[in-house]
Amino acid sequence: MTLFVYRSHYEGPLSKRVRRLPDATVLDWFRRGWAAVVEEGHDTEMWITAELGGPVYGFGSIFEAARRDALAAPGTWQELRDLLRRHLYVEGEVRADELSVRVLTDDDEVELAYFFLDDSLMETHTDRLAYLAYDGWPLPEKADEAVPGPFVPPVPVEELAPARPGGEGVTYAVLLTFCDSESIGGLVPRSFPGVRLPELAAHLRALEPRVGGWPRELLVLRALTAPADDEIGQALNRCNGWPDTEQSFLGDHHSLHDDSMRVLETAELEQGRDPGRTLVRHSRHLAQMSIHMNDFFGHQQWFLFDDVWAAGHAGLAGSLLRYAHSWDPFEAGAQE
Structure with a gap:
């Protein structure tokens, strides 16, 4: 499984959107996106909205660039990282490794960040990701x-x-x-x-x-x-x-x-x-x-x-x- 989190002040009481994706790895999700948008011709924003539970500012640019420039789907996480750094529209930075993609951007009003995370990280890095991945209100109260x-x-x-x-x-x-x-x-x-x-x-x-x-x-x-x-x-x-x-x-x-x-x-x-x-x-x-x-x-x-x-x-x-x-x-x- 792969986890997607959109850290946005427009998104509900905790200012974030959490979505669980069926793909085994982050790379697999992007490859599926390549197939849907570039090969099958799905509308970019409609596909992203359906997959990620709503729009994500600037994110569609990677699939639009892939379709426009006939970019081959990434075969490794290193290729994915390089494609994102060249073609993803961001006003911040892109960080990627074998288990995650982390992006900081802004929409000229506020900063926004989004994350694709391998499910295994939830167990190995609970101290870093537990709140980011927490979905709902309130936090557990019993101590x-x-x-x-x-x-x-x-x-x-x-x-x-x-x-x-x-x-x-x-x-x-x-x-x-x-x-x-x-x-x-x-x-x-x-x-x-x-x-x-x-x-x-x-x-x-x-x-x-x-x-x-x-x-x-x-x-x-x-x-x-x-x-x-x-x-x-x-x-x-x-x-x-x-x-x-x-x-x-x-x-x-x-x-x-x-x-x-x-x-x-x-x-x-x-x-x-x-x-x-x-x-x-x-x-x-x-x-x-x-x-x-x-x-x-x-x-x-x-x-x-x-x-x-x-x-x-x-x-x-x-x-x-x-x-x-x-x-x-x-x-x-x-x-x-």
């Missing part, structure tokens, strides 16, 4: 608090505060958000050492963020965490209705929360945001939100999880951190 051993992040993580004195564990924040066309990869995961998710609400109230030190989403989350909140899920629901304002989020939590709640009460959402289409789930060790931003770009994702959930779902946790860090799950330079 075994007796799971032994620490979770070690596979990519650099920025600590947003000193470890809480006497605290245990770590809470990680993965925010798959963007505000410009550079929208995939380069999203630094953050962490709060010495605190687990059940204590995060109280911890946020006690912290004083430094200027320029926190991403805006976490500043909003802190501001909307109420004094009586004993878990973070209530604040996530408030964030779903937060408008795009220039409010300062620094300072004493009590007054900041009161001011923020007054803004929230009169908020007018713009650009087609629909809080009713947002998905929010919260459990003891994992909080997740797919927040609806607008009709054009769809959703952005927030994940908050601690080391207990990560240890029990090491593949998902590690691959989610990689997913934020780089567009390519096999990017060199991360911790091995």
